[in-house]
Amino acid sequence: MRNLLFAAFAVLLLLALLGVLFRYYLRTKSAADVTWDDLLKRLARVDRDNIARIALDAIDESGQHRNGEGAFSLEPSVIWSLLGGLEGLQVLERNCQVLVELAAYLQRWYPEALVVAEQLRLNAREIEWHVSRLKGAAQTGNLQAAFADYAQRAVVTYYLMTRHLLDLYEHASVPQFAQLQRAL
Amino acid sequence: MELTLLDRFLWAATLCGGLLTLLVLIVRGRVRSFPFFTTYIAQGVCTSVAEYFILCHFPILTYCYCYWALGIVDEVFQLFVFYELAKHVFCPTGVWAQDVRRTFLGLVGASVVVALLLTVLAHPTGRLPLQTFVLRSDFFSAALMSELLVGMLVLSATVGLPWKTHVARIAQGLGAYSLLCVATDPITNYLVANRRADLYKYVNHLEISTYLACEIFWIVMLWREAPVPRELPESMRIQIYTLQKEVENDLIRVRAWRRN
Numbered sequence: 363m364r365n366l367l368f369a370a371f372a373v374l375l376l377l378a379l380l381g382v383l384f385r386y387y388l389r390t391k392s393a394a395d396v397t398w399d400d401l402l403k404r405l406a407r408v409d410r411d412n413i414a415r416i417a418l419d420a421i422d423e424s425g426q427h428r429n430g431e432g433a434f435s436l437e438p439s440v441i442w443s444l445l446g447g448l449e450g451l452q453v454l455e456r457n458c459q460v461l462v463e464l465a466a467y468l469q470r471w472y473p474e475a476l477v478v479a480e481q482l483r484l485n486a487r488e489i490e491w492h493v494s495r496l497k498g499a500a501q502t503g504n505l506q507a508a509f510a511d512y513a514q515r516a517v518v519t520y521y522l523m524t525r526h527l528l529d530l531y532e533h534a535s536v537p538q539f540a541q542l543q544r545a546l
Numbered sequence: 547m548e549l550t551l552l553d554r555f556l557w558a559a560t561l562c563g564g565l566l567t568l569l570v571l572i573v574r575g576r577v578r579s580f581p582f583f584t585t586y587i588a589q590g591v592c593t594s595v596a597e598y599f600i601l602c603h604f605p606i607l608t609y610c611y612c613y614w615a616l617g618i619v620d621e622v623f624q625l626f627v628f629y630e631l632a633k634h635v636f637c638p639t640g641v642w643a644q645d646v647r648r649t650f651l652g653l654v655g656a657s658v659v660v661a662l663l664l665t666v667l668a669h670p671t672g673r674l675p676l677q678t679f680v681l682r683s684d685f686f687s688a689a690l691m692s693e694l695l696v697g698m699l700v701l702s703a704t705v706g707l708p709w710k711t712h713v714a715r716i717a718q719g720l721g722a723y724s725l726l727c728v729a730t731d732p733i734t735n736y737l738v739a740n741r742r743a744d745l746y747k748y749v750n751h752l753e754i755s756t757y758l759a760c761e762i763f764w765i766v767m768l769w770r771e772a773p774v775p776r777e778l779p780e781s782m783r784i785q786i787y788t789l790q791k792e793v794e795n796d797l798i799r800v801r802a803w804r805r806n
Contacts, residue, residue, distance in 0.1 A: 365739070368667040369732040375664065375689060376728050379696045383721075386699050393703075462706035469638060470708045471776045480639050483706055487645045 393463065394470075401467060404460045406453045412444040417521035420514055425522055438509050445513065448500055454520055455493040458486040461523070485523040492516035549601075556754045557598060563761030564591040570768045576712060582630040583716055586623040593620065614680040621687035627720065628694050634713040635702050646705055653701060657693035661686050670735040681735055688727035695721040711772035719760035719767075726756045 419436045422428050436444075445451060465483035468475045492512040499509070549557075567587050571577050577584045593616045601609045636646050670681035695717050702709060709717070730749050737746040 364667065364669045365732075365736060368664065368669065369736070371664055371667060372685075372689075372728060372732045375660070375693075376725065379692050379725060379728070382700060383696050383725075386696075386703050389703055390699070390709075466706040466708045473775045477639055480643070484644060487705060491645075 393466070396463070396467070398464075398467065401460055401464050405457055408450075408453055408457065409444075409446075413517055413521050416441050416444055416514060416517045420518050421522075436514075438513075441513055441517075442509065445517070448497070451493050451496055451513065451516070454516065455490055458489045458493075458520070461486040461527075462490075464527075482523060482527060485519055489516045489519050489523075492519070552751065556751060556758065557594065560754060560758050560761065561591065561594045563758055563765070564594065567761050567764050567768070570765050574769060574771075576768055579634070579712065580630060580716065582623070582626040586620075586627050589619065589623050610674070611676060614676050617680050618683060621683060624687060624691055624720070624724075627716070628691065628698075631695075631713055631717050632698055635698060635707055635709055638707060643705065643707065646701060646707070649701060649705075653697040654694065657690055657697060660693060661689040664689055668732070668735055669739075671739045677738075681731070681738060684727065685731040685735075688724045688731055691724035692721065692728050695724065712768060715767035716764065719763050723757055723760050727753065 416436065418428075419434060419441075420428060428434075446453070462483050465479040465486065468479035468482075472479075493516055496509065496512050496516070499512075564587055568584065568591060571580065571584045571587065597609070597613055597616065600612050632650065636643050636650060642650075665682050665686040668682055668685055670678050698717070730753055733749055734746065737743075737749065
């Protein structure tokens, strides 16, 4: 009886592993064939002016933390509407997933850009983390309290990250720069 | 123990496969990137030779003890190979990526717990206590390696860390062999418990043949060079190091600030 149970669980484990393996094999296979253009097409358009307005409420043009009167003048409700609510945050989150893939693309094809790509990947993952906290807070009804702490920080990170990415391509005069600028 | 012609052929073939894999690793300079994997293959070759020598010159019981004891050594080496592969994937810049450390430890912990629970459930009855222990540990090792390799694939896909060509090929070979062992070990337990040596032989041949196929796969794949990386534009190369510092500093500032 015990051996039968063991065999049943072993088969279940095997099927589960094979299922996961098959699913992720297809996913990584399609990721390996993806081109730069395909990735850019998947970036959802965000209102860059609004992103900049929220970010520049917390940091200055050079990326330094702002102090004094003008700093943090935006109310959470204003930030919320500028972002487009939870839907807007989800767009940012989806864009971050694409940026993670862009970083993976850079790591795969341009190993020399490994360090920057890894930094961008970490930034994108950090934004995903902030957004997931906000979504969790929204589900538990604590969005108001969590919003100020996570939302603006996520937007600042997104703003700085995309600005660096654009800088990188602009200075390098890479042909895809215009496409990337439009998408971000 | 009488060896059939097929036994001898499989033994010789896996030995040649191991030697060729070793040769490829050395000639193509993969030893530097995969020292643990090279050691694992070298250990396999040495084990194979030692077991054959013991079988020919010592009593069968001595062979059985050596076979089982060396089986445990093999399992330990597999874990080192897993660590090596994980380091290649999750340490792209030489240090463990910050966002995978905890999840990776969680993956290892969960894999050990699941493999351990299943192993406890198994009830193999070998002729000797050591045989029973090795039958259990064989399954534990196969289940653990399968879970770890599949988990590593899922984690890397989730966090967006790509696999280098040779790392992926080594993992594929090792993963395929481990998954087959997860399927065959319960059958082995049943056959050993019921003294069905005639059928056990076929299962054993299937496992050895699969390992042989993995060796051939490694020989071919490790001989081939990985795809050549694309050339980074010169202007982009200059910018990269400055930008990397800027991004790093930004992140430190963003993490530190608090809304007044």
